[in-house]
Amino acid sequence: MDLFSNLLLGFETALSFTNLGFCLLGVLLGTVIGVLPGIGPVATIAMLLPLTFGMSPLTALVMLAGIYYGAQYGGSTTSILVNLPGEAASVVTCIDGHQMARQGRAGKALSIAAIGSFIAGTIGTLVIAIFGPWLAEMSQRFNAPEYFSLMVLGLISAVVLAHGSVIKAIAMIFVGLLLGLVGNDLASGTGRYTFGLPELSDGIGFVPVALGIFGLADIVVNLEKGEAREVFTNRISGLWLKWSEFKQCLPAVLRGTSIGCMLGILPGGGPTLAAFSAYSLEKKLSDTPERFGNGAIEGVAGPESANNSAAQTSFIPLLTLGIPSNAVMALMMGAMLIQGIQPGAEVMTKNPELFWGLIVSMWLGNLMLLVINLPMVGIWVTMLKVPYRLLFPCILIFCCIGVYGLNTSAFEVTLTALFGLLGYVFYKLDCEPAPLLLGFVLGPMMEASLRRALLIARGDPMVFLQRPISAVLLILSAVLLLLIILPAARRGRDSAFQESEK
Numbered sequence: 419m420d421l422f423s424n425l426l427l428g429f430e431t432a433l434s435f436t437n438l439g440f441c442l443l444g445v446l447l448g449t450v451i452g453v454l455p456g457i458g459p460v461a462t463i464a465m466l467l468p469l470t471f472g473m474s475p476l477t478a479l480v481m482l483a484g485i486y487y488g489a490q491y492g493g494s495t496t497s498i499l500v501n502l503p504g505e506a507a508s509v510v511t512c513i514d515g516h517q518m519a520r521q522g523r524a525g526k527a528l529s530i531a532a533i534g535s536f537i538a539g540t541i542g543t544l545v546i547a548i549f550g551p552w553l554a555e556m557s558q559r560f561n562a563p564e565y566f567s568l569m570v571l572g573l574i575s576a577v578v579l580a581h582g583s584v585i586k587a588i589a590m591i592f593v594g595l596l597l598g599l600v601g602n603d604l605a606s607g608t609g610r611y612t613f614g615l616p617e618l619s620d621g622i623g624f625v626p627v628a629l630g631i632f633g634l635a636d637i638v639v640n641l642e643k644g645e646a647r648e649v650f651t652n653r654i655s656g657l658w659l660k661w662s663e664f665k666q667c668l669p670a671v672l673r674g675t676s677i678g679c680m681l682g683i684l685p686g687g688g689p690t691l692a693a694f695s696a697y698s699l700e701k702k703l704s705d706t707p708e709r710f711g712n713g714a715i716e717g718v719a720g721p722e723s724a725n726n727s728a729a730q731t732s733f734i735p736l737l738t739l740g741i742p743s744n745a746v747m748a749l750m751m752g753a754m755l756i757q758g759i760q761p762g763a764e765v766m767t768k769n770p771e772l773f774w775g776l777i778v779s780m781w782l783g784n785l786m787l788l789v790i791n792l793p794m795v796g797i798w799v800t801m802l803k804v805p806y807r808l809l810f811p812c813i814l815i816f817c818c819i820g821v822y823g824l825n826t827s828a829f830e831v832t833l834t835a836l837f838g839l840l841g842y843v844f845y846k847l848d849c850e851p852a853p854l855l856l857g858f859v860l861g862p863m864m865e866a867s868l869r870r871a872l873l874i875a876r877g878d879p880m881v882f883l884q885r886p887i888s889a890v891l892l893i894l895s896a897v898l899l900l901l902i903i904l905p906a907a908r909r910g911r912d913s914a915f916q917e918s919e920k
Contacts, residue, residue: 421547428774432782437480437775440473444481445783448488449791453496453801454809459489460855461633461813463749464625465820467756475757476772480779482753486746487539487729487780490689491787494531494722498524509690510697514710514717521713529659530667530715531722532791538675538723539784542730545679546737546777553738554763560739562870563882567891569864572741574898575684576853584902586849594857595864597622605869617829624752626821626830627858628745630837631844631851633817637810638842667719670700674720678727683734684743689725696724730780736761737773741860745852748859 431437451462463482470478498515511531518527560568577587600611601621612618659667674696681692700720701710710717733750735741740762742748754761759769766773821834844851875881883889 420551424551424770424774425547425778427770428776428778431476431771431775432480432778436474437477437779438782440477440481441484441779441783442786444484445488445491445787446790447481448485448490449492449495449787450801451485452489452492452494454804458632458636459486460628460745460749461636461817462489463746463753464628464633465816467625467749467753468820468823470753470756475754475759475769476775478753478757479750479772479776480783482750483733483776483780484783486750487726487783488787490722490726490729491532491535491791493725494535494718495528495791498527498531498718510693510721511718513697514712514714517711517713518715518718523713523715526659526663526715527718529792530663530671530719532788533659533664534667534671534674534719534723535726536784536788537671538678538727539730539787540781541675542679542682542727543777543781543784545727545731546734546780547774550734550738550773550777551766553734554766559887561885562867562874563885563888564891565740566864566867566871567882567888567895568739568741569860569867571891571895571898572735572743573853573857573860574895574902576856577898577902583848586847587853590844590849590851590853591857594854594859595861597627597854598858598861599865604866617827621862622833622858623825623830624748624855624859626834627837628749628855629817629821630834630839631841631854632745633813634834634838635841635845635851637813638838639845641807641810663715667715670696670716670720671723673699673703674723675727678724678729679731681724682728682731682743689728689732692724692728693721696720726784733776733780737765737776738763742856745855748855751859 432441447462448459451459462485466482466485470482473481494511494515497509497511498519500516515527515531518524573591577584577591596611598621600618602609602612602619609619674692677696677699678689678692681695682689697710697717697720700714700716701707704710704714704716732743732747735743736747736751740751740760742751751761754765759765759772817834818831821831822828841851844854871881872879881888882892
């Protein structure tokens with residue numbers, strides 16, 4: 419009964435004209451950035467953060483969340499029609515989706531991507547509604563030692579679940595932690611790593627870091643690539659699936675949704691890993707695995723469902739524990755802090771309209787995406803023909819305006835450019851930047867929790883093992899570290915991402 423009344427509260431809040439309008443704006447923007455290669459949700463959300471200052475907290479979060487899960491929808495269109503993922507989680511969709519387009523089945527591929535994403539988004543929203551309150555109640559038992567141990571687990575999970583070299587992922591986390599230490603020490607007031615620059619006394623803002631590493635660096639990387647695109651525009655027909663085709667795809671949709679719900683909650687997981695895992699599972703379970711890579715419709719249904727459900731459930735750690743599970747959630751956390759809201763269990767207890775309104779808006783947004791995506795496929799195809807050389811100046815200008823508008827600081831624009839150069843170097847070195855952003859956001863929180871825990875325990879480090887929840891979290895962290903160290907486990911980890919490199 420509580421769940422029903424809470425959902426009614428959410429509908430009452432989310433169905434206001436303002437929130438519905440910004441939800442629609444968010445999902446449309448998300449679809450656009452998903453369709454257009456080279457523009458990701460991280461950079462877009464970072465650019466739009468200054469615009470949320472004048473909004474109510476719920477309206478701002480509804481729009482930003484719509485951009486995030488809307489990008490999962492839009493990325494499938496580019497993957498299927500151009501063989502170029504508009505969003506990282508859509509990499510796997512290229513494998514079979516584009517082959518379907520080449521065989522004249524682009525309409526079927528687009529249809530199952532939209533339907534599977536809607537089913538997954540609906541189930542993911544229900545998972546948040548059912549398990550969110552339970553996790554929030556559990557988090558009430560968390561104190562400084564538990565939060566520190568949880569953040570340690572989060573960072574180690576980011577290493578295990580990051581794509582590429584383990585050593586490089588660890589290095590990126592340490593770089594993020596070091597960047598998070600810049601600024602005045604909270605206890606002594608002494609400047610740390612500020613190099614005498616007063617602009618760094620309050621630390622480095624996460625908007626310059628995110629926009630530089632994910633936005634500006636991506637612009638340079640995309641300019642290096644050729645613009646030759648093979649767009650299948652004249653063979654898009656048969657958007658509606660036959661009942662037999664839907665029954666064939668439904669098990670893959672449900673399995674992908676289940677994988678996405680589980681991996682979305684894990685720190686460092688999220689839509690990308692969920693999509694890879696769902697594709698690997700479908701291929702292993704199939705009686706005819708040779709079809710995969712040659713236009714198997716299950717190869718589109720599973721990953722697309724997984725990435726959308728993971729996008730929904732990645733909000734759970736943020737809203738209940740105050741811990742971002744991926745780079746986008748780190749920015750969502752920043753948006754909440756800008757609005758004066760502390761992420762965590764208090765969101766549900768002190769601001770239930772925000773929590774339940776956001777959950778209901780996710781379901782409404784998924785419904786909007788289902789309704790608008792298939793009828794507007796012609797518009798998305800037309801957008802795919804826009805040359806990137808015409809897009810990147812606009813992206814660059816919006817990035818600079820967004821950073822400057824944040825604090826009207828030219829220094830932060832320069833800082834963004836420097837991080838853009840750093841992000842390009844990371845790309846050349848094949849270092850994934852997402853662990854860096856997680857380390858950057860969690861670093862100051864880890865330091866504060868560590869200090870409080872040791873202060874309470876009078877400097878005794880055993881406090882982290884004497885408290886049961888903290889001890890369990892540290893044991894899980896140790897198990898994950900063993901997975902990193904053991905050669906067999908490392909080979910298994912690398913094979914999980916093998917399909918993305920084909």
